Amino acid sequence: MKRGAMRWLYVFGMLLLLAGAAQPALAADKPGWGIVITPADQSVDVAPATQVILTFSGPVRLTNNKEPTKQTWTSLIQLTDGKKRKVPFSAEWDKAKRVLTIDPVGNLEAGQSFTVKLPEKKLKNDRGQVNPEVSVAFSTKKPVDTIAPRAAILPGHGAKQVKLQEKVTLQFAEEVRLASGDVLSSKTAGPLVRVTDDAGANVAHTVTWNKSKRMLTVKPKGKWQPYRTYQVELLPGLLQDTAGNGNPSQRSSFTTGAK
Missing domain, CATH: 2.60.40.3710 (Immunoglobulin-like)
Known part of the structure; x- marks a missing residue:
């Protein structure tokens, strides 16, 4: 085989290897979901009166193609404390801005850890792709003692x-x-x-x-x-x-x- 032909075979083989290596990265990017949650994961000293905000990068709907409502959001989102107990909350959905506001009933307990989670396969984006599981954990600021000793x-x-x-x-x-x-x-x-x-x-x-x-x-x-x-x-x-x-x-x- 001529040297030029062998060189082309070598180049072609390298291209195939690069394409194979890139394939997992493309697959990982395939869902196309962008969800930002505030507070960020592993945040500390969060104010007990804080609200949890989920911002979606694009339009979303339920897997049955219906629009999510306040009631459906409260059933989809899971807010739990460090002992895995459910924390009651209300939900406000701004469809135009694609922003979900989670407002715990009363303040969160000071000095405790919490997790907010959106389980997988509950929503669809505008490509018809279901969501991955997304969760963040954070802890609230410890209570400040301002009571004088008596x-x-x-x-x-x-x-x-x-x-x-x-x-x-x-x-x-x-x-x-x-x-x-x-x-x-x-x-x-x-x-x-x-x-x-x-x-x-x-x-x-x-x-x-x-x-x-x-x-x-x-x-x-x-x-x-x-x-x-x-x-x-x-x-x-x-x-x-x-x-x-x-x-x-x-x-x-x-x-x-x-x-």
């Missing part, structure tokens, strides 16, 4: 006939620390509380801190005096929770009984 005080405000040897306790429902950055302990807890009598005079007292119970305990030096009214005040801004919220001022007044 203590439950006993005896409660307005209590009467309090025993002369009774202790006053201030218990927090969450972890607290000194706003100054110092370690909260029985040695540093004294300035947190002020105690006064019914004449407004300061009453000598001790304050101890129980970390496991998150509790301040206040005792007078000696005993409470009979038939007297005392006010215990937790001073504001000296404590903060783990989110940095400072404590408000809290007061409790009580009246003692007999000896």
Whole structure:
């Protein structure tokens, strides 16, 4: 065989190989579907009040050739949380813009993961080709703690006939620390509380801190005096929770009984 003929055979064979290699790519592109979902896949810190938007690159209809409605969209689209529980939503379909808006009922739960999915073979495009499965997963922003730490005080405000040897306790429902950055302990807890009598005079007292119970305990030096009214005040801004919220001022007044 002549050298020129062999060269043409070589070129022809290479063309066939290239065509075969390109064929899977063409097949993969054959559906011609373009669907953009917002939030994007693997998005984090998404606002709990967000809506999910699906934008189609071309006209779509149901596989039975009918136009999709709000009702059909709610049955086609699947919105689930991290435990695969269905999240109820309403759907708005803008046919002209080919935009579907998924609006969850109420806000999405903060600090949780969610998945939105359009199962395959539910829609047709203008070429009559059915849709592939499309899904995205995202997570919402964690809740922000803006609630100031407060203590439950006993005896409660307005209590009467309090025993002369009774202790006053201030218990927090969450972890607290000194706003100054110092370690909260029985040695540093004294300035947190002020105690006064019914004449407004300061009453000598001790304050101890129980970390496991998150509790301040206040005792007078000696005993409470009979038939007297005392006010215990937790001073504001000296404590903060783990989110940095400072404590408000809290007061409790009580009246003692007999000896």
